[in-house]
Amino acid sequence: MRAITIPTPGGPEAFVVDDVPVPAVPAGSVLVRVHTAGINRADVLQRKGFYDPPAGSTRIPGLEVSGTITELGEGVEGWNVGDRVAALLTGGGYAEYVDVPAGQLLPVPENLSLEDAAALPEVLCTVYSNVFMGARLQPGEWLLVHGGGSGIGTAAIQLAKHFGAKVAVTVGSERKAQFCRDLGADAVINYRDEDFVERIEEITAADAEAAGRTPGANVVFDIIGAKYLERNIKALAHDGRLAIIGLQGGVKAEINLNELMRARKTVMATTLRARPAAQKAAIVAAVSQDVWPAVADGTIRPIIHSVHPLAEAGPSQELLENGESIGKVLLSVSEENA
Known part of the structure; x- marks a missing residue:
């Protein structure tokens, strides 16, 4: 099968389209013929050599795909060959085939194309697990999202509004600000010329x-x-919760513990990729139950900036790196079974 490999970490040219074996299908997993793969910042970091895959997992990048099941592993129930699925991965998405634990599959609704479906697993699972399962955002509360125009940000806006919360976002341009307003953001803060601490208080x-x-x-x-x-x-307001999922601005800083203690504030930090399979399956199950019906009826929709051929994986990542994209950037792997 065709797949993206990284012989030597580096710039966009580090991605190489190579011929590699189709993965075996372990018990409890399925083989998916990939239609479309989502691009995430973790893939950019892996290409540069800054984010190795978890031990024992494939070194092919790609954390989410859509496609069609072509083979069932031993013990898999509830899925059939030919089912259209979206999948959350530990890696392997930049390829024509990928093996996926059955607990990390989501059924693609009839109203959704496979291309659109590929834009959803990583962002919905990340936002829901951190903002709702972890930070316990409640109806009527205010959520502040950094990077409102990103794939994560556009998903967070929609989920917050769907569950009755209010949402403010930070952006770096009026183009992104207007997009976020149109998507439902209650307030927009331009971080280039506004202090987001002062503005969120106002x-x-x-x-x-x-x-x-x-x-x-x-x-x-x-x-x-x-x-x-x-x-x-x-x-944060008193009793506020900070959920950190990215390190674009560095990994080390001091915390004033007194500020946390006197106002009962909480800081949490997670990554989705490194979670054990059982935790990922629990997150996917929660998204399937609580979020996926809103995807099926069109209330929550994928926001897609652009779609590129698999061979252009490197150059297409630059859209994330330079901040041009609004929503998700995708890779088209196969035109079959759309």
Whole structure:
């Protein structure tokens, strides 16, 4: 099969289209013929040599795909050859075939194309597991999302609004600001010329006074890491929760524990890729139950910036690196069974 390999980490040219064996199908897994693969920042880091796959997993990049089941492993129930699926992966998505634990599959609704479906597994599982399962965002609370125009950000806006929360986002351009407003964001902060700590306090002041609580975000969803840590903590209301999923702004920073203790603030940080299979299956099951019906009826929709051939995996990643994209960037692997 054709697959992207990384003989030597580096720039976009580090990706090589190679012929590799079709993976075997372990018990409890299925083989999926990949139609479309999603591009994520973890893939960019892996290409550069900064993010090795978990021990024992494939070194082919790619954390989400859509496609069709072509083979069932021993013990798999509830799925059939020919089923259209979207899948959350530990790796292997930039290829014509990938083996997937059955617990990490989602059925593609009839109203959704396979291309559209590939834009959903990673962002929905990441947002739901961190913002709702971890940080416990409640109806009526305020969520502050950094990177509102990203794939993660556009998913977070939709999920927050679907579950009755209010959402503010940070963006770096008016183009992205308007897109986020149109998608449902209640407030938009341009981080280039506004202090997001001051602005989130102003934005939430009226709601906080009416509810008898302090102004600020109830949950902050962060992709930046160390650079924003101190300000993210300040941006939280009392009893607020900070969920960190990215380290674009560095890995080390100091925390004022007194700030956390006196206002009962919580800091949590996770990655999805390194979670054990059982945890991933539990997240996928929760998304299937609580979110996927809204995908099926069109309430929550994929936001896709562009789709590129598999051979252009390297250049297409530059859209994420330079901040041009709004929503997801995808790779077209096969035109069959669309």
